[in-house]
Amino acid sequence: MASILLIEQHPLLRLGLRHLLAQAHLPGDLIDIDPLAPIEPDLWLMEADLLVYGLPSDAAAGWVQLDDLCERLRPRRVLLLTERPAAALSRPALPASVRGCLHKAASAEALDAAVRLVLAGGECFPSLLLAEPASGCGDDTGTLALSGPIEPTASTTPTAPNSHPAAPVVVPLHALRGEAPAAQPAHTSETPSSGAHLLNITERQYEVLALLARGYPIKTVSRMLNISVATAKTHACTLYQRLHVRNKGEAVYVALQRGATLDWSGPPAVRPLGACQAA
Missing domain, CATH: 3.40.50.2300 (Response regulator)
Structure with missing residues (x-):
């Protein structure tokens, strides 16, 4: 590997x-x-x-x-x-x-x-x-x-x-040694539901992990998911405990080892906190 x-x-x-x-x-x-x-x-x-x-x-x-x-x-x-x-x-x-x-x-x-x-x-x-x-x-x-x-x-x-x-x-x-490249089916992103089930974490925890894996800082993650920074940090700490890891890097590694792709594309629309009240 x-x-x-x-x-x-x-x-x-x-x-x-x-x-x-x-x-x-x-x-x-x-x-x-x-x-x-x-x-x-x-x-x-x-x-x-x-x-x-x-x-x-x-x-x-x-x-x-x-x-x-x-x-x-x-x-x-x-x-x-x-x-x-x-x-x-x-x-x-x-x-x-x-x-x-x-x-x-x-x-x-x-x-x-x-x-x-x-x-x-x-x-x-x-x-x-x-x-x-x-x-x-x-x-x-x-x-x-x-x-x-x-x-x-x-x-x-x-x-x-x-x-x-x-x-x-x-x-x-993903590939097997010695196999010639074959025609690949159209790729569909992993959903929070399937990813959460695979890793035995909640869908929100999966969303936080997938966005962290893409390199977003925790403040950006909170904004994209329309939750507070404190809540985003709590989800991150809890999923680390669930996966028995110490940080983001170890969490991503363990998730990939368990078969998750973490390629969730994120929420369809990003609205900052308080946008609903301002609308």
């Missing part, structure tokens, strides 16, 4: 990457993290098998964040996504865990192959960075030079990203 962290600042690219990785038939969990939100070194984020990190346009700030993430979260491997691979890999103090670099405009097949290769212990870098410079060509996309244990895998057919909430989300990557 592989754990993959995804951090990409551009919202559309982030949604596309999340969708592609979720459809890659890799056994494990994909944890999509908003790079603009505070990233706490929770148990579910520590020592991930792979960190897919999109270097932002402000490269200096991006390198600072990546160094901090590597120090605090200690991912085993990092796959770097950037618009300028040559400039990125010429950085003197590249984090030791970087095992690959890919252009952000790379194809879905190239990303799928790079993720699988790096997870298998190999490396993936643009070939022009490993060869002698031939000319002053300004295009640094290059072709990929792959090294390490490579096994033939069925390529994943690229699909257009469909609608997803823009908030962070944990996506279970």
Whole structure:
């Protein structure tokens, strides 16, 4: 079971990457993290098998964040996504865990192959960075030079990203090793009723957990569910006790282990407290 962290600042690219990785038939969990939100070194984020990190346009700030993430979260491997691979890999103090670099405009097949290769212990870098410079060509996309244990895998057919909430989300990557991707039925989000029954918690507690899993702070959760912050905190504490965990990260992990997806899309309409009185 592989754990993959995804951090990409551009919202559309982030949604596309999340969708592609979720459809890659890799056994494990994909944890999509908003790079603009505070990233706490929770148990579910520590020592991930792979960190897919999109270097932002402000490269200096991006390198600072990546160094901090590597120090605090200690991912085993990092796959770097950037618009300028040559400039990125010429950085003197590249984090030791970087095992690959890919252009952000790379194809879905190239990303799928790079993720699988790096997870298998190999490396993936643009070939022009490993060869002698031939000319002053300004295009640094290059072709990929792959090294390490490579096994033939069925390529994943690229699909257009469909609608997803823009908030962070944990996506279970359910698949069986050795099975070719099959046509998937239309996905239906888990309902609070089914999720609550599976986890033996109340529907309201499930709603709080599902929104927390998407990265919303407790104040936002209370606003989305139209309850007070104190009530939201009480539901969170109670569901932690029910699941025998200490915090949000452990709760999400246990829920996924029990078969829940926590992909509830949230209430159909968000109205702030007191909106009814004001109407």
